[in-house]
Amino acid sequence: MTDSDIASDRHARLLAALLDHTVTPWRAGEFPPLAHWLLFPPDARQSLIGPDGHPARPADGLPRRMWAGSRIRFLRPVRLGETVERQTTVVSEVDKTGKSGAMKFVTLSHLLSVNGRIAIEEEQSIVYRAAAAAGTPARPPVPDTVANVPAVARRLSIGPVELFRFSALTFNAHRIHYDREYAQAKEGYPGLVVHGPYIATLLMDHFMQHRPQCAVRAFSFKALRPIFDGDTFTLGLTEDADGADLVAIDSSGGIATQARIDL
Numbered sequence: 001m002t003d004s005d006i007a008s009d010r011h012a013r014l015l016a017a018l019l020d021h022t023v024t025p026w027r028a029g030e031f032p033p034l035a036h037w038l039l040f041p042p043d044a045r046q047s048l049i050g051p052d053g054h055p056a057r058p059a060d061g062l063p064r065r066m067w068a069g070s071r072i073r074f075l076r077p078v079r080l081g082e083t084v085e086r087q088t089t090v091v092s093e094v095d096k097t098g099k100s101g102a103m104k105f106v107t108l109s110h111l112l113s114v115n116g117r118i119a120i121e122e123e124q125s126i127v128y129r130a131a132a133a134a135g136t137p138a139r140p141p142v143p144d145t146v147a148n149v150p151a152v153a154r155r156l157s158i159g160p161v162e163l164f165r166f167s168a169l170t171f172n173a174h175r176i177h178y179d180r181e182y183a184q185a186k187e188g189y190p191g192l193v194v195h196g197p198y199i200a201t202l203l204m205d206h207f208m209q210h211r212p213q214c215a216v217r218a219f220s221f222k223a224l225r226p227i228f229d230g231d232t233f234t235l236g237l238t239e240d241a242d243g244a245d246l247v248a249i250d251s252s253g254g255i256a257t258q259a260r261i262d263l
Helices: 009-018 160-170 180-185 196-210
Strands: 002-006 064-074 083-098 101-114 117-129 152-157 218-223 232-240 243-249 255-262
Touching: 009 160, 064 196, 083 117, 152 196, 160 196, 196 218, 196 232, 196 243, 196 255
Parallel strands: none
Antiparallel strands: 002 083, 064 117, 064 218, 083 101, 101 117, 152 232, 218 255, 232 243, 243 255
């Protein structure tokens, strides 16, 4: 599947507004790292939207979905105003069984090109899960290990307004991010779920604020546990000679998201 979009200054300005920047930490004239997630918004007709707000899926008994992680290489800068073309292919589909029942792991490859030259390579992992069973715990179980908070850390809390603005930026209509009754009654969550790519974007921003104007060569993240609106969580980074390891630590002290930046 192919698509095209424009890496506009408007996208960059709206992202800066959400991240509450007066002066942005990314390079002038370039599309911010991870801002390509704001491009290519889903365009399914309204009549094809399923009950969860996403395009309807086959009746395979796996209605819940989660963006589990991505592995990204930034091969060359994308300049503001450039047209970006994306080619997406399905790399694999694997059926598994976990603690919550049947699951399907889907891996997608996204190649983003400018003027015929690949600028960004991304491998995205999506997990589809069975519907929440009756008696689902109100919160994820206590983590096996409590994370150590890195020295470079920032504490924050995300509310419904921020969740709405990120959903609007990405045209993401998944109801777990804005419909509290649906999130609790249908999917068994205690509250609204903070988007996985939003947390990843916050981790990237945490790094960029610490190392402004850096040219990021690669970024990867893995979502391990959800974070919910109103919870106070911590962003932390630990630098090394080649980049940094990043982590989002939830209110119980567990690692919600792990990430890596290479320079």
